[in-house]
Amino acid sequence: MQFFSICISIFLLCLNGNIQAQLTTHTLYGAEAQDCYTQFLNHYSKQHKEEIHNQIQTHGSQLHMLKAMLYVHCMQSIEPESIQKFLQNYNLSKYSREWKRLFIYMLSEIPASEQHQIYKAIVSKDKQGKIQELEFHARNKGHGILRVNGMYFNKKVMTLQMFSYKKRGGMR
Amino acid sequence: MNHVFILLGLCVVILCSPGCERETSQHIVRNIAGKNTFALGEQIWSNTLLDTKYFLNGDSIPQAQTADEWEKAGRMNMPAWCYANDDEQSCTLYNWHAINDPRGLIPKGWHLPSYHEVEYVMKMLYTLNHLDEKKQNIVESYPIGFSYEHYYKNAIPVRYSMPFLYHGHRFGNGNFKGQGDIGVCWTREPLDSATKRIPAFAQVKEKKQLYMIASHPANGLTVRIIKD
Numbered sequence: 001m002q003f004f005s006i007c008i009s010i011f012l013l014c015l016n017g018n019i020q021a022q023l024t025t026h027t028l029y030g031a032e033a034q035d036c037y038t039q040f041l042n043h044y045s046k047q048h049k050e051e052i053h054n055q056i057q058t059h060g061s062q063l064h065m066l067k068a069m070l071y072v073h074c075m076q077s078i079e080p081e082s083i084q085k086f087l088q089n090y091n092l093s094k095y096s097r098e099w100k101r102l103f104i105y106m107l108s109e110i111p112a113s114e115q116h117q118i119y120k121a122i123v124s125k126d127k128q129g130k131i132q133e134l135e136f137h138a139r140n141k142g143h144g145i146l147r148v149n150g151m152y153f154n155k156k157v158m159t160l161q162m163f164s165y166k167k168r169g170g171m172r
Numbered sequence: 173m174n175h176v177f178i179l180l181g182l183c184v185v186i187l188c189s190p191g192c193e194r195e196t197s198q199h200i201v202r203n204i205a206g207k208n209t210f211a212l213g214e215q216i217w218s219n220t221l222l223d224t225k226y227f228l229n230g231d232s233i234p235q236a237q238t239a240d241e242w243e244k245a246g247r248m249n250m251p252a253w254c255y256a257n258d259d260e261q262s263c264t265l266y267n268w269h270a271i272n273d274p275r276g277l278i279p280k281g282w283h284l285p286s287y288h289e290v291e292y293v294m295k296m297l298y299t300l301n302h303l304d305e306k307k308q309n310i311v312e313s314y315p316i317g318f319s320y321e322h323y324y325k326n327a328i329p330v331r332y333s334m335p336f337l338y339h340g341h342r343f344g345n346g347n348f349k350g351q352g353d354i355g356v357c358w359t360r361e362p363l364d365s366a367t368k369r370i371p372a373f374a375q376v377k378e379k380k381q382l383y384m385i386a387s388h389p390a391n392g393l394t395v396r397i398i399k400d
Contacts, residue, residue, distance in 0.1 A: 065198055068303055068310045069213055072296045075314065082214075089201055089211035109311055 023124040033121035037136050039160050045108035055098045074106045079144030131158050221263045222395035227275035239346025246344040246390025256339040257351045263339045265392030282397040284360035290373045294320045300332040333380040344390030357396045
């Protein structure tokens with residue numbers, strides 16, 4: 001029994017390694033990273049707005065109040081995991097996936113002049129060029145890191161235009 | 173029978189009056205980590221004031237029983253506590269030297285709020301209270317710059333506030349002030365070497381709006397704690 005579970009673990013590790021190996025990673029800094037972040041939030045809010053709001057179980061004035069509180073929270077952090085305590089306090093941990101997606105949506109609501117400053121973005125794509133993972137690092141380290149993976153994309157494909165990256169092709 | 177109708181009428185008038193209908197505690201989750209605690213956003217606060225006469229190592233904190241003793245403790249940079257308004261039924265006030273003493277007086281698992289943690293609550297309450305005025309627009313309700321440190325615009329009614337206890341405070345010279353009107357609490361911030369003051373937070377009963385002040389270390393303030 002133990003032998004089989006070890007075999008399965010090894011197989012899964014190999015599979016994972018294989019999947020990881022197929023991803024191409026690009027790292028952007030400064031203005032490019034900021035541009036990538038802005039584009040991501042724009043696309044995400046457009047693509048997922050309806051779905052995110054449909055999946056939230058809270059409604060009416062209670063939802064509006066919690067969204068306002070979430071907005072205050074996302075002004076000080078870009079990290080969806082940072083709302084864990086908030087969700088626990090309001091008995092929403094059961095729906096943490098839905099609320100973390102709403103958190104990213106709320107990030108997109110921040111006006112450009114107040115938006116978080118990003119100094120590094122890491123984009124991972126598969127062989128078909130589809131974005132599988134994104135990582136944004138806030139310039140203010142206290143604001144954390146926004147990591148986006150399949151859980152947040154919910155099978156939707158996202159395309160980001162990285163103009164300057166293409167212009168300076170081959171640099172990274 | 174007529175009296176019953178008059179009473180019912182009065183109740184309806186009171187319930188429909190502007191001040192009464194607007195206050196809400198939707199944003200507060202009570203007794204979340206035991207009795208007398210409440211959650212606000214991501215934070216969990218104790219709803220009682222700290223009432224210890226001992227440091228964590230068991231040493232007793234000296235009690236200042238007169239105004240002279242209080243004044244002397246402040247002048248000598250010595251820790252001291254006293255009852256608010258010298259009333260044993262009231263709460264305990266501490267000078268900053270007691271708060272800053274390396275022996276510590278905050279129970280394990282809790283801490284004094286930082287400036288940043290109080291600021292978080294101030295911004296949250298500002299946003300919630302301005303939601304109606306801004307016709308439910310969350311982004312516009314969020315404070316611009318440091319506007320959350322001032323009184324709310326257009327004297328908007330305060331719907332969302334922080335539960336507070338108003339026991340006043342004591343000046344370094346031994347005088348009490350604000351019993352029943354104001355609550356003033358220490359933060360865990362260090363002494364500002366330039367101004368020789370420590371940031372503290374306060375709320376006036378009438379306004380129900382949290383704000384920051386700079387307090388002299390010899391002052392006697394209450395202590396409210398946040399869960400780690």
